[in-house]
Amino acid sequence: MQKVLVSSCLVGEKVRYDGGDCLRHGVLDLWQKQGRIVPLCPETIAGLPTPRLPAEIEGGDTAAAMRGKAAVRRKDGEDVTAAFIEGAEIALRECWRHRIKIAVLKEGSPSCGVTCINDGMFTGNKIAGQGITAALLTRHGISVFSEYQLQEAAQRLDELEGRVG
Template identity: 50%
Template sequence: MTKHLQNPVPLKMVSACLAGVQCRYNGQAKTVPLLKDMVQRGDAITLCPERLAGLATPRRPAEIVGGDGYAVLDGKARVYNDCGEDLTGAFIIAAYKTLHILQAAGIGEVVLKEGSPSCGSREIYDGTFSGTKRDGVGVTAALLLRSGIRVYSEQTLLGDSQPEPVLSKM
């Protein structure tokens, strides 16, 4: 009989850029020390959905045009970079690869980078490349939410919203 080792703290996933990995579109990280510490303790894994789909770092900025991540998954919106290249397929692949990894690892909670066309959980850029944000979720966040994964943003940790249940477990 095989014995499975289990982490005493429920494992979480953190957007890699929040744990210090330089994988954002501009080649930078957006490190949140609490999340980096979680990863270093072994309480969380890191993933970058866009890198999972084979997008390079650095890469052109991308935004969702015509809706949000739910609309992309439903075929009603597209993801483009600022040169007009359609990246919709890559963003959908990124979302499904992320979901499959989380399901295989039994991970039910994630902390994602707010504002990202993949990871935004409350707001994303409006598709005009003008720096304007609007309410909405990224493609990966939408798929994870539809699949029952609890999705949080780093902004919760930085104190600009009401505390969410994941914080008490960190």
């Protein structure tokens, strides 16, 4: 049975920066009952506390942050890039350990954003781009979806398990 890496906040764990969750139902409930879900929050697994100040990628894009040419900074200016990269690397290792080929991640997060992240100025504006974990998983061939793409994720799971013909 194919496992799916899922942002912990999407399965009810209160790990978001604000101490909350983003509980989603539907296919995630089914996958949880089937024992498919491997929940993980890259930020907390790397040692960041809950709650914590919000963080955004400043001074460049995700690729630049991963090369040390931009930074993930908390709203108070503290550089937390190393923790975000460590969390992404742990997520990738978990995917390898469980042979995971699909991830469902929290859209908009500087870790998990799949198609958009915040603009780096703490304005609430979203820009096109991926978070650090989403980018690293994608780079290693893992199909990454947001909580708004659950139908597509389910279709990919069906393909991997040979249920689409």
